[in-house]
Amino acid sequence: MKNKPLILVTNDDGITAPGIRTLIEVMSEIGTVVVVAPDSPQSGMGHAITVNNTLYLDKVSKEDAEITEYNCSGTPVDCVKLAVNEILKQKPDLCVSGINHGSNSSINVIYSGTMSAAVEAGIEGIPAIGFSLADYNWNADFEPTKPFIKKIALEVLNKKIPEGTILNVNFPKLKFEEIKGIKICRQAKAYWMEKFDKRKSPFGKDYYWLTGEFINQDKGQDTDEYALANGYVSVVPVQFDMTAHHAIQTLNTWDL
Template sequence: MSKPLILVTNDDGITAPGLRLLIQLMNELGDVVVVAPDSPQSGMGHAITLDNTLYSKKVVIDREHGAPKEYSCSGTPADCVKLGLQELLQRKPDIVVSGINHGSNASINVIYSGTMSAAVEAGIEGIPAIGFSLCDYGWNADFTGISESVKQIVRTALKNGIPRGTVLNVNYPKYDGVPLKGAKICRQAKANWKEKFDKRTSPMGKEYYWLTGEFDLLDKGEDTDIHALNNGYASIVPTQFDLTAHYAISTLNTWNFED
């Protein structure tokens, strides 16, 4: 039987260590094509390029462990998936895998995530998709102990399929010397960011701002992604992209819009 075709992308850029590791792992499972941003695109969410040109070129980053076909793209993670599906791949991939992101995409972080938006873009097209993230924002993040888990999750998704209308949001705890305990299916924890702007002045006298903030966990449940991560497990959250609040429809139908 032919190997599965795997499209790999990310939001940290085509040279990011997390992506390079993911490519190596996916090479063991199938035929890999990479379409990734030519520069970091973290926090881009589901942005796409509409009012500018979009460029792509074939690149060779790592001859020993890289994919046979790798393309850098000037656009966002969602652009990369769109371009890959419409122009660069010869056929529809069996799965799209995004990451491994340098930083958490658990809880409310998923809303802003370019990593997960790439996966969602594939899901919209009916393609199974997974976003992988490590809760370590450093460029030299330590990916020790997660490789077999990543491969097993992708193998299982290829074997069983992913429920239509959903993609998987997988996060790993930052490595602290303790082996990963396993993986848990979770729900997204309720949380938000208490944000503020750090106002500064440049040497030229112009004011500028840095966005800062503190993560505010509002959820004490033991079935959440944050609880799993805090206790040494990978979290797997089935994430839907139908944003309809179905439970609210009956309430809204009681409203009188004529008055």
């Protein structure tokens, strides 16, 4: 490890969100920080990339600023791609995404722009971590997360992150002294029970808002949901090989 690791910071709530400001603060204690984040909220963007449209990138930090910051018109995944290919002169030692306003535990990893940015960094061979706090409030208290974020980031920099994986870290909405520790977990088997809120526009046309209720049917004590509900920070290793290797044998018995 060089003296000062190069750390790429991004998120999906946009560059002005308090969550990313906290993450930038912690990362600047560890390394040289470059921020490339969306210029507007990109929640729920999943692994979307901009293929049918143009992308804008603006340097928003002053020339003499310690931390270089860019905002980008695209998705969180676009931010990582632009950072790696157009901004950074070397591959970063670490990419961190977040801190998301709202949890990304369980199945939410798949819808989350925050997590998809980290996954994209992982695909590009960069050690990566997504951080989320189980509090959707814009003015959520991110202070308790700081020592944990520093500890986890340093451990990722010091140890080799298992190949083909990145980390999904979620914080319970608790005071620092209430947090019991960190637990390595698996993604809980849970899902969203959607409920569309149907309304009529001023012009008489029906439209919908996607809302829903989160249903956790997984009683396992090794899940991220269990850890969060019991006062722990959850850490789930996430992979981007989506092959269900265990299903290949069964499919080979099919008549295809």
